Amino acid sequence: MKKNEYIEAKCIDYTHDGQGIVKVDSFPIFVKNMLVNEVGKVKIIKVLKNYAVGRLIEIYEASPYRQVPLCPIFKQCGGCHLQHLSLAGQQNFKTKRVKDTLERIGHCHVGVQPCLMMEEPWYYRNKVQVPIGTQGNTIVTGFYKQHSNDIVPMDKCYIQNEASNQLINRVRILLQEVQETPYDKVTHQGNIRHILVKYAFTTQQLMLVFITYQKKIKKIDYLISTLKKEFPHLTTVIQNINSRHDNVILGDEVKVIDGPGYIEDQLLGNTYRISVKSFYQVNPIQVEHLYQKAIDFAELKPTDEVIDAYCGIGTISLSMAQYVQKVYGVEIVEQAIIDAKENAIRNDISNVEFTCQDAGEFMVEFAKKNKHIDVVMVDPPRKGCSQVFLDQLITLAPDKVVYISCDVATQARDIAYLQEHGYIVDICQPVDMFPQSHHIENIVRLYKQ
Structure with missing residues (x-):
């Protein structure tokens, strides 16, 4: 088996992360987005000692569990893995x-x-943390492309709640307006690293967290006053300062800029306080x-x-x-x-x-x-x-x-x-x-x- 070779194969199983498995003479090939019992044309893109990696080029026989992904950037974004697989298939x-x-x-x-x-397996997450970067002169938010540091720009995530989607979009626009700069991992210049939003489904309270490299945020008072007018359920705004040069998202220093520094949600009849670093099921x-x-x-x-x-x-x-x-x-x-x-x-x-x-x-x-x-x-x-x-x-x-x-x-x-x-x-x-x-x-x- 050689790189760039094309084969016709049938998917017989899945890896733990949902990739299809096909075999040629008992040699396994892992094929992203291929479903069990599907037959298709596969291009070999990597050959290692114990397995190969293939790319699905064409489907000859589709699985009855295959569906059209709801998200238009599903294949590029690393956030979801199984949107092409129906609920019964999942x-x-x-x-x-x-x-x-x-x-x-x-x-x-x-x-x-x-x-x-x-x-209803959509819009269910109560927490989202998105990296922020630039493409040209434009600030973008989204998720990282799989196995890379490249941000796939996104206006709407179909597994995040709608309130968080809307808040992140508005924050991105306002940061562009006040000329605040995203942090650059390579040069260690700029300021805003991530935007984190938590949302309480029962109370509708929103928490906004600016994860920054520097101590200050440009025109933060203007940002907060504008956002609170447009998002009346935004009850607290927090700055988390992370000056590390690694992939850890949250830093140690937390500054409550507005509100109590937490939101409240209800679960099985009890009310819970949720702070920035609290673990709460998503x-x-x-x-x-x-x-x-x-x-x-x-x-x-x-x-x-x-x-x-x-x-x-x-x-x-x-x-x-x-x-x-x-x-x-x-x-x-x-x-x-x-x-x-x-x-x-x-x-x-x-x-x-x-x-x-x-x-x-x-x-x-x-x-x-x-x-x-x-x-x-x-x-x-x-x-x-x-x-x-x-x-x-x-x-x-x-x-x-x-x-x-x-x-x-x-x-x-x-x-x-x-x-x-x-x-x-x-x-x-x-x-x-x-x-x-x-x-x-x-x-x-x-x-x-």
């Missing part, structure tokens, strides 16, 4: 991906429920299904004592509180714990205790108390649970563990370890928190043998 892909990953990495053969899909519609499923799987009792590890601003902790005697929430991000404590007060919930600490260290100290814990709820970052955390979880020996994950591969790795130490997975429910992308949230329940 459900099949995500359900199979969870099943295959649990079996391959976790050696876990639990029955996987069909992925819980979103009825799909507020699906997250209620996700958390309710996790709580249902925990089968909580009024006498239960529960640990909520990696608790963030306390959304799961406070949602569980009404069902149990005590909840212990632990999170390493200080601002998130400040918000969590405030959220408990705001919702008049007194049986939750929040601690700012590494989850593994917290479990070590908790295990020393020889106190029985009935359920541990775990929702870690993408890298999964630390070894220290897992070891102390085994020491605590809760009756049930409910593990929510945004990366089924690290979840499967942790499941394999827990299975070696007496736990069995009996329920698995994927939830599509990220329609149009290959990302997936997954819930499993483990119980002690």
Whole structure:
């Protein structure tokens, strides 16, 4: 097989990120935007030792799951991966991906429920952070082209909420008007690096964050007064200063320019304060299904004592509180714990205790108390649970563990370890928190043998 060679091939499977897989004499070729069972003309664009990469040139036999992408820049933008695949096709892909990953990495053969899909899978995100740059003399906002630092200009993102789309467009125009300059990664000149917007679906409150390289923003008072007149739901404006020369988006310094520095949203009957660095699930519609499923799987009792590890601003902790005697929430991000404590007060919930600490260290100290814990709820970052955390979880020996994950591969790795130490997975429910992308949230329940 050679570069620039053309082949006719049939797609037989998907990679973890939704690329089609075709094989020639058992040699795999990864083809972006090709769907299972499709036959087409493929151009080989890269040949490596163990696989090749192809480009789909022409489709001879299309999949019944193929659809026309809603977004006109879908192929250029790196934000979405599966707009060409129908909702039913995405459900099949995500359900199979969870099943295959649990079996391959976790050696876990639990029955996987069909992925819980979103009825209207558009305009669902409550948070957007867009890079800002220039093309010629014009300021542009958008998302990076896949595997590059080139911004694909965008006026409308079909998975972001409409309020955020409109606000970002207006900010871009105003920055051009006041002659504020985007930051240049190469020369380290200019100022505005990203625009971040958070939107509360239930209260309609908007937060605008200017992520800057410099300390000051040109004509910031004019910018704010103009935006607040045009966007009455814009309740707070913040500057985040990031003078680093790397790809980290948020800096350490946060300046509240206008408003309280947070917005409020409601979830499963409780009200939550959301600040710049607070983790809050990006799909507020699906997250209620996700958390309710996790709580249902925990089968909580009024006498239960529960640990909520990696608790963030306390959304799961406070949602569980009404069902149990005590909840212990632990999170390493200080601002998130400040918000969590405030959220408990705001919702008049007194049986939750929040601690700012590494989850593994917290479990070590908790295990020393020889106190029985009935359920541990775990929702870690993408890298999964630390070894220290897992070891102390085994020491605590809760009756049930409910593990929510945004990366089924690290979840499967942790499941394999827990299975070696007496736990069995009996329920698995994927939830599509990220329609149009290959990302997936997954819930499993483990119980002690």
